Amino acid sequence: MSKKTASAPEKWSIENGLSIFDVAALEAQCPWLQSLPRDKQLRLRLVGIEEVDSAGVQWLLALKHRLKLHGNELVLDAEASPELSEALLLMGLTESLGIAVAAEEDA
Numbered sequence: 001m002s003k004k005t006a007s008a009p010e011k012w013s014i015e016n017g018l019s020i021f022d023v024a025a026l027e028a029q030c031p032w033l034q035s036l037p038r039d040k041q042l043r044l045r046l047v048g049i050e051e052v053d054s055a056g057v058q059w060l061l062a063l064k065h066r067l068k069l070h071g072n073e074l075v076l077d078a079e080a081s082p083e084l085s086e087a088l089l090l091m092g093l094t095e096s097l098g099i100a101v102a103a104e105e106d107a
Contacts, residue, residue, distance in 0.1 A: 010041075015048030018056030018084065026059060033063075038071035046099075049081040057087060060097060 014026065036042075064074040080088070080099045088094045 011043045013045040017051040018049050019051050019053040020055035023055055023059045033066060036070060036072055040072045041075055042067060043075045045077045046080045046084055047077060049084040052084045052087045057091060
C-alpha cells in the first residue's frame with residue numbers, strides 16, 4: 001500500500017492564530033516539507049493572524065530555517081496583521097522575517 005504525499009503549495013495562508021495552540025496543527029498541514037525539491041520558494045500570507053505568541057514566532061523562524069537548510073526559501077508577505085507586526089517588532093524580528101511594519105503616527 002503506498003501513501004500519497006501531499007505536494008508543496010507555492011502559496012500558503014495562515015489565518016486566525018499563530019500561537020502555541022496552533023503550532024501542532026500548522027505543522028501537520030505541511031508534511032510535504034520533508035520531500036520539498038531544492039530551489040523552491042514558499043510564499044506565506046499572514047494578514048489574517050489575530051493571535052500570536054512566541055511559540056508561533058518560533059515556529060515561523062524554524063520553518064524558515066528548515067527550508068533554508070534544504071536549499072529553499074520562505075517568503076513572507078511584506079504586509080502582516082497588526083498583531084503579528086507588533087509581536088515581531090517587540091521581538092526585534094521584523095527585518096529577519098522580512099515583515100514591513102507601518103510607522104505609528106504621533107497623536
